Amino acid sequence: MNTKEKIEDLGLTKQREVVLRVIRDAEQHLTANEIFEQSKQLLPGISFATVYNSLRYLKEAGHIAEISFGNGASRFDSMTSRHDHAICTKCGKLVDMEIDLPEEIVAFAAEFSKFKLESIELTLRGLCPECNK
Amino acid sequence: MNTKEKIEDLGLTKQREVVLRVIRDAEQHLTANEIFEQSKQLLPGISFATVYNSLRYLKEAGHIAEISFGNGASRFDSMTSRHDHAICTKCGKLVDMEIDLPEEIVAFAAEFSKFKLESIELTLRGLCPECNK
């Protein structure tokens, strides 16, 4: 039995489907390069450019999200719902968090900035359990 | 009368002091390249590498903070106190916000992630007033 669920029909090309599959099956958030390496195993001829094209496409279609902090390459996330991140300042480990952000804080931030809100997230920086020993 | 305040004695080298001055005097958050351009006006011989070295040094010493979102170059911030950011998804405009984050949210995030907390910030993405017209 395979743990990997079939990807519902999204009208994706073969390569975009592979990229999405890799991201969905990953235990952690992968970089474009890691996604390329794993995609090649499922679809040997795929090119790096296609991985980037697919990431852009999937992001715009709302199937994945891009996460980037100061340090190096972006990472990609298959969670579609709003959530937050914790990042380790020592090893770079990235962890998803679900924090219930009170409506009044969201409203205050929108009012303060005068921006038309699209998304809002909390980022915690610190030491992960391993690095904190 | 000069609006620019003297930088207190931090034991900085000439070039690090210039980089810090440029960041402190800036109206908005600058990229490393913009900082280099402006630093050259105050200290013509300064090199790009030194700007990067200085930025790293000043960041580690806690005098400035680096802000980076997916899109392009990092920006540097002289505010030392905790604060949050709003970023325009269309033009990239970056605005500082001061949001009062309830202690229980901070505690919950630390507990949830199991990280030893160093900092926490809120990031709002959306359209700035100009781009929203």
Next chain:
DNA sequence: TTTAGATTTAGAATCATTCTAAATCTAAGT
């Protein structure tokens, strides 16, 4: 004044990402 360590410099190198142009695929209409 010597010396060791830190800093600066210029330019090369690296890394992530985007662009380009040609080849290939796909779907719609014949």
Next chain:
DNA sequence: ACTTAGATTTAGAATGATTCTAAATCTAAA
């Protein structure tokens, strides 16, 4: 099935940000 137009993929070049390297210079302590 055949044509065509548009979208997609490919390989590799190009770009942009940042870091590295090695030599020169500065600084502070002995």
